[in-house]
Amino acid sequence: MSSPKVQLRLNGIRKSFPGKQGPTQVLDGLTFDIHERDFVSIIGPSGCGKTTVFNIIAGLVDPDEGMLMYRGQEVDSLRGKVGYMMQKDLLFPWRTVLDNVLLGLETKGVDPRQAMDTAREYLSTFGLSGFENAYPKMLSGGMRQRVALIRTLVLDPDILLLDEPFSALDYQTRLYLEGILMEAVETFHKTVILVTHDIDEAVALSKRVVVLSQRPARVKAVHDIALNEHSPIAARSDPRFSSYFNTLCAELDIQTRASA
Amino acid sequence: MTEMAQLAKTSVRRHLRASKRRNVFDSTAGRSALQILAVVAFFLLWEVAVRMEWLNAFLVGQPSGVLHVLVSMVADGSLFVDTGYTVFEAILGFAFGTVIGSVIGLTLWYSAFVARLVEPFIAAINSVPKIALAPIIILWFGTGLTSKVALAISLTSIVALITAYQAAKDADKDLQALLFSMGASKHQIFKRVITPSTLPAIIATFRINIGFALVGAVVGEFISSQHGLGHVIYVASSLYDLNTVWAGLFTLMLVGFLFYQMVEVTEQRLLPWKQQMGGTQINV
């Protein structure tokens, strides 16, 4: 196997936020690579700075130090190139399902008629045709999350940043949406960075898992996950699944003990 | 545990059913009937009280007299002319005031620097009782229509401004962040997040500003005018003609009520996403 090409490199990223008792160091020299068509999960204790990493990549927060390299070039951020799905579904309540999906295309200035066609096509691919004119408030949690996912994908971003996209859903819906995500990633050849609290989910879906330490966060370990298949159900029944699971649990044990 | 829950549920249900049975008037028709009944009873009591000389007709007027005045005002058409003047002034004042205020309030979102700079001035202007400006406004804008509209604008615009500015400041930061990460410009964020999310608050000011616009128009007419319901009321009260005063007041009340209903309809039109869906959810 040839060594994979690096798509995005985070190099020595540091960030602190001002707090009541002086600044809190959140990221302490974070360095890791994302390969082309990678699927990387980031796991780490609650509040260690995972969302902050995404905010830096998306250009919502400026790092204090360190740099981002995108395909060999130093960049400020990947604003406009990423599809960022935040911890909340963040559907616009005053927009219908269709208009929510159109949001990014409108922002990009895509021709309205073409945008409309694309949006409808995606909605039907993901089984939401017939709901174009529904308002988010009428949808179930799973459907809202699906709309948010479509809104992210329809922009055809280079990298998907998914911040605990399924954490608020029940297990069944979660498995279903994981399946949809994996299918979409295969079909559209996307690079994905997934933040999750769920080790199970990280192992099942990812090619690699980055483990962060307690705040101030550093990269504690990076694990390659060599499962035959990365689909939500098949992966969970792979014989190697549980050994990966146990390794990652052990690595996060500080947190399990503290919260026990 | 489950038995307890079951018990609680049935008792809640029984309670609900009981309360439903008790309140036969709790329907649109039932409520309207009660409301009309209350109004009729009020006027009857008033009329009786005056006829029995429990109340002095000279000081409180008399419903039959008020009705008489209204009929003659309808007959000579003056009711429609005066109502027309007041309504026209109020609508102009309301529309201009709301637009001017909302636009300024929203635009302040663009520059936190300017906003912070002018905030104390806005607070100062807001704390002035605008009615006290009426004499000056009449001096500047004359005794015609313009001065009444200007007075109504001075009342309504500041409410719209403060509300729009506050709502723009409170607009969901995450929605803005999401759009920003997609590469949106500040102007796009303004158009797609700020404006739509302030709309409910701005529409909520319609209710208050309808009242303020009428206050502006009527007070302007009190001070100096040839037409309008304010004029009618002012002249009649200086002649101790209480029945005509009441006729003007009741007409004003009706106008305010109709305006209010129009706001409700507008709100439903402009904010379809806010409508209650009766708690139903679509599930796939």
Ligand SMILES: Nc1ncnc2c1ncn2[C@@H]1O[C@H](COP(=O)(O)OP(=O)(O)OP(=O)(O)O)[C@@H](O)[C@H]1O
């Ligand atoms: N804009 C900000 N201003 C101040 N402090 C912040 C800001 N954003 C994040 N923080 C702080 O940085 C720390 C890391 O936050 P972050 O949201 O990145 O954690 P996280 O790993 O995503 O947590 P979770 O697992 O709960 O989602 C927290 O202590 C948080 O309070």
Ligand SMILES: [Mg+2]
């Ligand atoms: Mg987070």
